[in-house]
Amino acid sequence: TGTVNGNQNLTLTTGTGNITIAGAVGENQTLGDLRVNSSGITTFGSTINATSFRSDAGGTTQLNGDVTTTTAGGQYYSDKVIAVGNISLTSDAIDFEDTVSGTGNLIVQPFTPNQAIAIGGSSDRGAGTLDLTRRDLNALANGFSSITLGRADGSGKITLAGDTTFNDPVTLRSPVGSGSIDTRGYTLSGADNATITLLANQEITTGNILNQGRDITVTSTDGSIDTSAGILNSSSNTGNGGAIALRANNDITTGNINTQSNQGSGGNLTLESNRGSITSGNLNSSGTTLGGEINVSASDRITSREINSSSSSGTGGKITLSSQTAEITTNNLNSFGASNGGDIQVDADTQITAGQINSSGTIGKGGNVTLNSPDDIQVAHINAQGGTNGGTVDISTEQFFRATDTFSALNGLNASISTIGGSSGGSITIEHGGNGVIPFDVGNATTNGTAGAIASKNFQITPLQSFLFTYRQDNIQIISVDEPITRRPNQPNQPNQPSVNPVDLTTPQSQPHSPSIQNQNNESQKLDQSIQAIDESMSNDFEQYFGLSHTSGVTLTETRNTLRRVEKATGIKSAVIYALFVPETITPASVSALGLDEASAELLLLRSLVAQDSDRLELLLLTADGKPIRKSLKATRAQVRSLTKEFRRTVTNVQSSRRYFTPARQMYRLLLAPLEQDLKQQGIQNLVYITDTGLRTIPLAALHDGNQFIVERYSVSVMPSLALTDTSYSDIRNSQVLAMGASQFNNQRFLPAVPVELATITQIWPGKSFLNQDFTLDNLKLQRSKIPFGIIHLATHADFLPGKPTNSYIQLSDRKLPPLELRSLGWTKPSVDLLVLSACRTAVGNEEIELGFAGLALSAGVKSVLASLWAVNDEATLGLMSEFYQQLKDAPVKAEALRQVQLAMLTKKVRIEGGKLITNKAEYPLPPELIRLGYRDFSHPYYWSAFTIVGNPW
Incomplete structure (x- = not known):
């Protein structure tokens, strides 16, 4: 007959005669129950679609197309089955009583995508599971090109219910949703030309998998792999070892894996984890003629026992271990070759x-x-x-x-x-x-x-x-x-000398005796002058760059008065830290050029006016009450420059979650560790850094002492100099905010979170907001003239570029505005307490760029600026800014508000989840462009350490 359609049941019985249906069965409408009874040959020329199918007269059923049944009645074959070409059998129940043979690709899969599959058991488990029992699998004759168990869109769990052997290449798959595979407790084996492939979307756990001389592949698309309950063995005593590859999105845990060969080449061995760690037993790809290559690659840590790719008569295989974000711990690595040894490469982030x-x-x-x-x-x-x-x-x-x-x-x-x-x-x-x-x-x-x-x-x-x-x-x-070629005078080479050499500025080492009152007064005066000269020298850099008139430096007495005033008003104890480079050698000429005698020079940090690679780093600590503390370090300008570059490069690489750790610790040892004891003794809470060229764009909050980031102990900010900073304190909580920004640009990156950012800020803080076409210079002037906003928030691109100050700009909707032009807007009458630039981008390695960033408050004519050292992505900026204005309500000073935000991001209290931005105190719905992100936290310092208070931190 030809095509058969209809929703009725159909039974065909011929005794010993043959049955042939040349066309499709149920092509247009699924047939009911289909039953064929013939001890002869029943031939289906095309596909079958029925509620159930049964052939039970002991003959032969020849299938030339796929068979799909839709109910629990399933498919029952009591006779021989010949599969012609590639055939798919789809049903929630399938039973074979006799042999199933073919040479094409055979797929056996449930009709329901999330149906579980049990393989190799002694009996059916009943409804809810596609049982492919030991009898069913034994019916599969050797000769198929491949056998696949499971759907391409399957999400049900696949389990092994007994020891199982396949003679042809086999794939167990459940690659969608919650799809998983568990073969623990039993052995999955291959024979003849079989390869074994396991593919699941989620967890794959296995017992023994044995496949002599042939490949084993295990892949978890979005889950983990654990084979530690058994061994994976593709070794061979007669030929080459088979390759074994395990690939997972998350962790991989294995027992021993063996791809060795006693006669030929060892098989290649691959373990790859995209986002997790790898823990393995012994890995052996050794071979007689050639060792197999071993490649272990993970995002997180790698822990392994012995790894052996040696060759007893030929060349050893290459061993490669790579961890993107963590450590590698392994036992012996052996790529010995009786002929040539194999290469060994190990790359770790820690x-x-x-x-x-x-x-x-x-x-x-x-x-x-x-x-x-x-x-x-x-x-x-x-x-x-x-x-x-x-x-x-x-x-x-x-x-x-x-x-x-x-x-x-x-x-x-x-x-x-x-x-x-x-x-x-x-x-x-x-x-x-x-x-x-x-x-x-x-x-x-x-x-x-x-x-x-x-x-x-x-x-x-x-x-x-x-x-x-x-x-x-x-x-x-x-x-x-x-x-070093040159050395400081009167200091012999002392290789074992400690790296930090503290010098108390108030007690010259050349005068160990107690000075007279007159001498004390003279030394105090000289000390004041020395610190004033340092601050003035720092100021000169910015005055020359911005074309401003000369300003005298601030003395120690003035600095102490400022710090005491701030502490009285806020309860916050602050310290000023100068980090500057001094000449390797202090010469009489350099002393006389500053109009100093030799005794005065002993008190003065002689800042290098002409940068030399050999200049040494020095720290000067000023507090409200303690003595000034000077620390002289051995680190040179060249060394610090190299470390700074590496620190910034690694901390901005969010894909490498801990590569920044080492440079962060090294920067801490240079810029803070020498002063920690003094800071703790005085109860310091806020650090104000005034830094030299090469140090002005460091993400200070990300410095790490080996146990925690410094932002977990201190709030941190930067100043150009004390003399160039308005250090007066006023309670910012009494101010209103003018929030302006743009989300759409002709020639720059779209900022989809800006509308939400502006709306959120004005929801948290009293003020007004303007977006896109209303974000013009004229409107900025107009709104500030109407209301003396104490906070101005600009959510837009801002680039700090090399060259003249006018090269840098803030992007308004109608023009690019150099920060220096902000001084002409009259923001000092009354003063703008805080300018926020939420999408800054600052290059690195250029003195002019550093001056532009560190001098932001100065160039804009405002007390303080909150800006970022690099362009942080839109969603993280939205999270930081939303939390910042919440914290600003309660924090005693601006720098502490920023610190609390950074801690909230570090501890994942600020995150994106369920289509919402979640902060410490509120949840905000996200625009469609950001909802697609799913869950995202901002704990990596890339997201939070870029943001810095420049100018007055109080």
């Missing part, structure tokens, strides 16, 4: 800890070893020796490297690192973060160094030797910082 590293080659060359981490690196030893050429060893850390064990090198030395080769030795480069303060010790691996020798073909460094600075010996390099 620490690397490894056991013995062996990339040696007996006959040919050793493999290269590369270890990269901004944090500590520790290994047992590194053997990259070769029969002909040694491999290269390249180690790079911004902290310390330790090789804690030794082995017997080819030259007989007890070595921690050796690249000796029969013809030539490989180069050895160790770049560490001792920075001329912590030495690298050969023969002492306690802090920074090796337990044994470092050896190449013709050169070696043997214990005990210590290297404070960069050292090169042919192809062996220990890189830190170059040894």
Whole structure:
């Protein structure tokens, strides 16, 4: 017959005769129950769509198209089944009594997408589960191109209900929604030409998966993989090992994985986690002729036992370990090759800890070893020796490297690192973060160094030797910082001297005796003059850049009076910290050029007027009551410049969640750690930094002491100088806000959150808002002339560019406005207490840009500016600004309000969730452009540390 349609039941019975339906069954309308009874051959020439299907006369059913049944009656085949071409069997119940054969691709799947599937059990579980029992699976004859169990849009759970073996390539899939796979407690095996593939959207947990010499692939699209309840084994005793690949969006946890070969090549082994960590047992891809490559890559930490890609007669496989945001901890790494060693590369965002590293080659060359981490690196030893050429060893850390064990090198030395080769030795480069303060010790691996020798073909460094600075010996390099050429007078070279050398400004070291009252008065006067000169020098930078008239610096007495006045009004104890660079060598000419005698010079921080890479960093702490404290550091301008660049680069990389950690700690050690004891003793709560060139665009709030960010203890702000800042205090809570902004631009990025930002601000704080076409210079002037707004909030693009001050601009709807032109708007009568620029973008590495940003309040003619060092994304800015105005209601000073916002973002109290912006005290609906983001928190310092109070923080 031809096509069969209709919603009635159909039964065809022929005894021993054949049945042929050439066309589709239920093509236009699903048939009812379909039953065929023939001991002959029943042929369906096309697809079948019915409520149920049953063939039960012991003949043969030939399927030339897909079979779909829609009810619990399912599909029941009591006779032989021949699948011609690619066939899909879709039903919530499927049973096979006899063999099912074919050469195409066979798909067996439930009709209901979220239906569970049980594989390999002894009996059916009943409704709600598609049971493919041991009998059903044994019916599948060897010869299919592939077998797939599960739907392409399936979301039901797939479980293994008994030990199961497939003879053809098989895929278990549940790749949508809550789809998961669990094979624990049983063994999933492959035979003949089978490959095994598991694919789920969520968690995949397995027991043993065994597939001799053939591939195993496990993929969780949006979940985790855990195979620790068993082993994964694709090894082979007769041929090549099969490849094994595990890929997950979240964590991967495994037991032992084995792709080795005792006769051929080991299979490649891949573990990849997009957003999570990887924890594994032993990984073995060793082979006789070739070791398989091993690649382990994770966003978070990697923890592994031994990793072996060696080859007993050929070349070892390459080993690659990479963590984007965290540490790597592993046991021995072995890529040895009887011919050539395989390369080994380990890249981590924090620490690397490894056991013995062996990339040696007996006959040919050793493999290269590369270890990269901004944090500590520790290994047992590194053997990259070769029969002909040694491999290269390249180690790079911004902290310390330790090789804690030794082995017997080819030259007989007890070595921690050796690249000796029969013809030539490989180069050895160790770049560490001792920075001329912590030495690298050969023969002492306690802090920074090796337990044994470092050896190449013709050169070696043997214990005990210590290297404070960069050292090169042919192809062996220990890189830190170059040894300074010049030194301070009367100070011998003292390599073991501590990195911070405090000097009390009030007690010149050249006069240890108690001075007379007259001498005390003279020294106090000189001290006042010295601090005034420092502040005046800082002011000069900005006055020259902005073309302003000269201003005298502020004295110590005036500074103390300001800090006392603020403390009395607000209860906040503040400190002023000057961070500046001073000459490496103080010469008589530099002293006389400032009109000072030698005694006065002892009291004065001589700021470098001409920047030199060798200039040293100095800190000067001023408080309301304590003595001025000076700290002299060994860090040079060049070193600080490099560190500052790295700090900003890493803290703005939100994809790398902890790469900023090491430079954040190093910046803390330079800019705050030397003063911490004094700050704690005086109960300081607010830090005001006045910084030199190269330090003015540092995200100070993100400095980290190893336990917490400094914003968790202090509010932080920057000033151009005390003399150029209006330090008077007024309660900003009595002010109104003028909020203006633009969301649409002709030639710049769209800012979709700006309308919500302006509406939210004026909902929280009394004032008025204007958007897009109403955001003009004329309207800005008009509105401020009508009402003396104490807060002006501009939600728009603002760029600080190199060159003249007029190159920088704030984008209004009708023009670009240089910040310097704001001074002409009369905002000092009465004064604007706070200007907020919520979408700033500041470049780095240019003095003029730094002056433009740090001088914002000065150029705009306002007391304070809240601005960002880089362009933070729209939704984070919306969250920060909304929370800021909430905090401003209660905080005693502006800097403390900002600190509370930054803490709220850090602790995820400000976030996007459920289509809303959630803050500490309120929830705000989001525009459609931002709803699509789903859940998002702003705990990474990229989101919150960019925002800085410039000018008066009170």
